[in-house]
Amino acid sequence: MPIAKLEAEHRRVLEMADTLDAMAAGPFPEAPGIFTQKLWSFTREVMAHLSNDEALVVVPLMDDRRPHIAQLAVQSLAQLRALHADFERHMADWKGLPGAEDWPGYRRSVQTLIRRLRARVAAEESGIYHFMPVQRVDRQPDLPANCTGAASKAA
Numbered sequence: 001m002p003i004a005k006l007e008a009e010h011r012r013v014l015e016m017a018d019t020l021d022a023m024a025a026g027p028f029p030e031a032p033g034i035f036t037q038k039l040w041s042f043t044r045e046v047m048a049h050l051s052n053d054e055a056l057v058v059v060p061l062m063d064d065r066r067p068h069i070a071q072l073a074v075q076s077l078a079q080l081r082a083l084h085a086d087f088e089r090h091m092a093d094w095k096g097l098p099g100a101e102d103w104p105g106y107r108r109s110v111q112t113l114i115r116r117l118r119a120r121v122a123a124e125e126s127g128i129y130h131f132m133p134v135q136r137v138d139r140q141p142d143l144p145a146n147c148t149g150a151a152s153k154a155a
């Protein structure tokens with residue numbers, strides 16, 4: 001899976017996080033079912049993405065010949081699994097949206113998960129992703145050295 005695909009997954013989960021964060025910043029939702037549905041969809045996307053990060057980036061980099069990159073991957077795996085476990089713990093602890101009286105604690109838990117996810121995404125995109133070979137899906141085929149491009153033909 002190309003890094004571009006993982007970055008596209010980041011954009012998707014961050015967009016979902018923005019929506020949830022805005023809802024969590026307000027009072028107890030008038031339509032609790034919508035919040036629960038959005039949180040469930042978000043959690044499912046995050047879990048799938050974390051699994052992709054682990055399998056496609058972090059674990060392969062643990063065998064990197066550069067010791068500092070391998071060590072970075074080991075640390076990244078521990079952080080990734082801790083975040084994964086905390087998402088699972090949140091879902092197990094709360095089992096759906098609580099009543100209005102528990103809203104402050106519940107939304108603090110959601111906001112903390114979102115903040116940690118954002119920090120992880122930023123750290124990946126500025127760090128560990130750069131140590132993988134870039135395999136962009138939109139990669140252009142190599143042009144022969146003597147091939148003129150469309151811009152030079154138009155001039």
Ligand SMILES: [Fe+2]
Binds near residue numbers: 010
């Ligand atoms: Fe990621």
